[in-house]
Amino acid sequence: MRHMFLRFFSRIGFSVFASLIGALFALPLIWFLFAPFNARAELGLAIPNPFTLSNFVTVFNNTFAIRGLWNSLIQSVGGVIFVGVSATLAAYALSRSNMPGKSAVTYVLLLFSSVVSGSAAMVPIFLIVNSVGLIDTHISVILVFAGGLLPTAMFILRDFIDGIPKSYEESAMVAGASPVQAFFDVALPVIRPGIVVIVVWSFVNIWGSFLIPFILLRSSEKMPASVAIYSFYSEAGTPIVTLLAAYALLYSLPVVALYLFVSWKFGFRFFGGIKA
């Protein structure tokens, strides 16, 4: 009996403790739930009175702000297409070919991609992009991210394809399909969940990134939202809080939506586990 009591109370204790940690994590974010809807928002926490969407109207009337979101979309979607297509083809080839030393290829790729981090490679990446004359272009950001995210994407996808029996395509080819048909009509539909995974993963990575566009882009018309957000400062250098808060919320929405999508579809563990 005493045991039951102890267990019961330790359960309550655990719940209280866990909620406390949760609250500590929530604290810095609570401000964000209110400020975007407060026309007089400051850096302090205040319940909006009245509750208004006027900050969002200001953001939508600010062409520069909207262009930032649009640029983020161009760069993320562009990067995702490159990563998705080339990782699928490469992972498929790596998984299905009898090429000698293919596990060594994956090993070396992973090694390189974890050693050449953004902080180590910002100088050579800038110089390479500069020497081919692509500074201040969307395509430079897209290509740099595609190259950087590819090794991990290939690794995830290869694991996925390795888990699918080869006999699927073999039986299609016995039935008279060409290798290309076998890939598109038989293999691709089965791999699709894996592709969704890397597409979401690379989209979130590019959408949220700051350093690469920050060093590769110059003109304000091409800045993604992550860099454009720094223009919402008054001439004295103080942030225009109302605008910033509403903009930051809009900018976060796709990430939150994708997170909800992935946790609904695959369970949350996976999503955060592989974020670079």
Add this chain to the structure above:
Amino acid sequence: MAPATILVAVFVIAPFFWVIFVSFTNRTLLGRTAVNPEFVGLANYISLFDPVSFFQRGQFGFSLILTTQFVILSALVGQALLGMLLAWLLQSVPKGVKSITETFVIAAWILPEVVIGFAWFAFLDYDNGTLNMIMESLGLPPGDWLLQQPFWVIVIFNVWRGAAFSMMLFNSAFASIPPSYFQAADVAGASSWQKFRDIGLPLIRGHVVTVLILITMWTFNTFTPFLLTNGGPSYRTELISIYTYRVAFRDFDFGKGAAVGVIIMLINLVFALIYLSLGRKRAKGVKT
């Protein structure tokens, strides 16, 4: 295969060699040496390791030591312990508590870094910030945290930002333990701490090293504190990534910036080799 090969070759493998090459030159952004950089041998490395200025604020040695402290405190101690605590705790709490806590911990991890940086800027604001509001309501003196304790701010900031990562890694490690082990312990009347000490921890020991290396690499390379502190005040939060950025893109000394990049890569290489060899060992262990 071809497009992937080209992309990886140009943007991953080429930078690796290019950064080594540039680190031996006096390449700058503007001026004569921008077009015709000269080979300067080890001059960039010698200036980084100059014993006179090595430990001074804003110099390479200071930044390296700062980064080491940052990694030890925020990743190895903060994120790892908090992540493990959360992963263990959330196994045995009601579903509602679990999902709410998880939501906030994960939100800190998935929201874009710029947004997080701004949220913390508001949170720590001296006049109106939420933190000082709480301090005052508890009768404690408010603080100008970003000026007074910038280092501890970025340490706590990074624990907050990255705890979700180790929580999720430990979570899947705990999930790999057969539930029957815990059921048997429950029957024997073991407490949660006993179960953790005698079953949980010993069985995930192999995973712990993996998690520690992953979060170390992540924290060592992070640039996010820049968005909160800009590396300041007076270089007190200038982590190695921020130092590289300043040397290369504010002082426009690409040669020296590249030399720092090479050293970062060497450190990354050590961690990556340990990580990959652990993974291989485990893969072999499963097969035999």
